[in-house]
Amino acid sequence: STSVMWFRRDLRLRDNPALLAALDDGPATALFVVDPAVWDGAGAARRAWLAANVLSLAERIPLAIHHGDPREVVPRLADGRRVHVSAETTPYGRRRDDAVGGRVELVPTGSPYAVGPGLVRNGSGGPYQVFSAYARAWRERGWPEPAAAPRSPDLVPADSDPKAVRLLEQAVADAPLDLPGAGEDAAWRRWRAFRDDGLRHYKTERNRPDHDGTSRLSPYLHLGVLHPRSLLAEMDTRSTYANEIAWREFYADVLWHHPASAWADLKPALRGMRYDDPVDAIEAWKSGTTGYPIVDAGMRQMMQVGWMHNRLRMITASFLTKDLHVWWGVGARHFLDLLIDGDVASNNHGWQWVAGTGTDASPYFRVFNPVTQGLKFDPQGDYVRRWVPELAHLPGKAAHEPWKSDVGYEHGYPPRIVDHAAERAEALERYQAARV
Numbered sequence: 001s002t003s004v005m006w007f008r009r010d011l012r013l014r015d016n017p018a019l020l021a022a023l024d025d026g027p028a029t030a031l032f033v034v035d036p037a038v039w040d041g042a043g044a045a046r047r048a049w050l051a052a053n054v055l056s057l058a059e060r061i062p063l064a065i066h067h068g069d070p071r072e073v074v075p076r077l078a079d080g081r082r083v084h085v086s087a088e089t090t091p092y093g094r095r096r097d098d099a100v101g102g103r104v105e106l107v108p109t110g111s112p113y114a115v116g117p118g119l120v121r122n123g124s125g126g127p128y129q130v131f132s133a134y135a136r137a138w139r140e141r142g143w144p145e146p147a148a149a150p151r152s153p154d155l156v157p158a159d160s161d162p163k164a165v166r167l168l169e170q171a172v173a174d175a176p177l178d179l180p181g182a183g184e185d186a187a188w189r190r191w192r193a194f195r196d197d198g199l200r201h202y203k204t205e206r207n208r209p210d211h212d213g214t215s216r217l218s219p220y221l222h223l224g225v226l227h228p229r230s231l232l233a234e235m236d237t238r239s240t241y242a243n244e245i246a247w248r249e250f251y252a253d254v255l256w257h258h259p260a261s262a263w264a265d266l267k268p269a270l271r272g273m274r275y276d277d278p279v280d281a282i283e284a285w286k287s288g289t290t291g292y293p294i295v296d297a298g299m300r301q302m303m304q305v306g307w308m309h310n311r312l313r314m315i316t317a318s319f320l321t322k323d324l325h326v327w328w329g330v331g332a333r334h335f336l337d338l339l340i341d342g343d344v345a346s347n348n349h350g351w352q353w354v355a356g357t358g359t360d361a362s363p364y365f366r367v368f369n370p371v372t373q374g375l376k377f378d379p380q381g382d383y384v385r386r387w388v389p390e391l392a393h394l395p396g397k398a399a400h401e402p403w404k405s406d407v408g409y410e411h412g413y414p415p416r417i418v419d420h421a422a423e424r425a426e427a428l429e430r431y432q433a434a435r436v
């Protein structure tokens, strides 16, 4: 063959401009490399999800699967041929691609986003700092129509490394939880079901973790099993749902302009903030035993299904940062270990948003009250009872306040590890002291 299609975060055939570019270039070989820098650091659920989607792709096309540092593996296998990719825009991905690009001819086409990070600019050519302004410009700039899948992808088979294939198969076998259906067809089925049924209620339902009101497409979008452009082509781009897609694009843009913000405060204003390292409390937060029902329900949902509702991501992140006074990076790291949609741009900036160190909006002094949040967004307590069996005996909203019931602690639910009102005051004091 004359070219190589190196799949990374674009594990799909439909609307894959890089794949089309590779095929245009002559007969191509498709390649996936299990990169230890990504693989070894990922939790078991994330590995299983990645593996399942790679193997699903390999059922549809001849895909050569290898293992090792791409800087070494890709040039060796390319053997002088051009290598087509969709552009990677995370700090690690950019470093890796720069290094690979120094050794082979690397041809990027498209990216995992409707509008590539770095392309939406303000009047003076700089990046947008604020979401609403970004989203407006993003819509105005627009994106191309989705491309079709190649009719019969003319891919030339090439050998896999059997050890790499076994590694993926083993990861799927070792999945610690039930994964969603892997692969492009499953992703499209989910999108169509949501488009035809959920989309019109999304605006009101999206904040209700007790209902199944969101699309749950994030794990597919993360690996590029679906491209956001395919979704945007089938909806009103002014809709609330399109706005959420825009958040994903915004955070990727922020990360592109500020690679350091993956693990450092984006805004310097709170760099003087005093943080704690309460080992036992962090453990209670991780294991869903803080004694605050809505917080524990969210953390347990993540442990059991590798996904957490957005409202719960905000509530649990607020609890760690504001009630336990822990630096947001600790929580972001933990989420990335467990979430099958774990994405450094959306996750780490989502954490910074809650912590008040990130882009615009949420000021530090906005502290979520875990009880009123629970009562408001899970008004019947269904979500709590579903994920916290020790509270399943408490009817209705009583599940949110076991301390008010004589039988609240009868099934082993733990008492609250902190007093929210006191910690809220403490958080505000620290905030005042840190402000520069």
Ligand code: FAD
Binding pocket: 206, 214, 215, 216, 217, 218, 219, 221, 222, 244, 245, 247, 248, 249, 251, 308, 309, 310, 311, 313, 314, 317, 335, 339, 341, 342, 343, 344, 346, 347, 348, 350, 351, 354
């Ligand atoms: P839907 O409500 O159906 O939204 C559709 C799509 O829009 C999502 O799949 C996602 O791609 C995008 N989206 C929605 N909300 C956001 C948002 N606030 N920020 C960025 N993109 C958004 N999202 C991730 O994909 N990966 C993460 O690791 C991640 N970590 C988060 C951590 C914190 C602390 C917070 C507050 C949010 C995080 N989010 C993350 C954003 C959001 O919670 C998830 O995208 C959403 O819950 C995924 O479920 P869904 O597909 O049903 O979303």
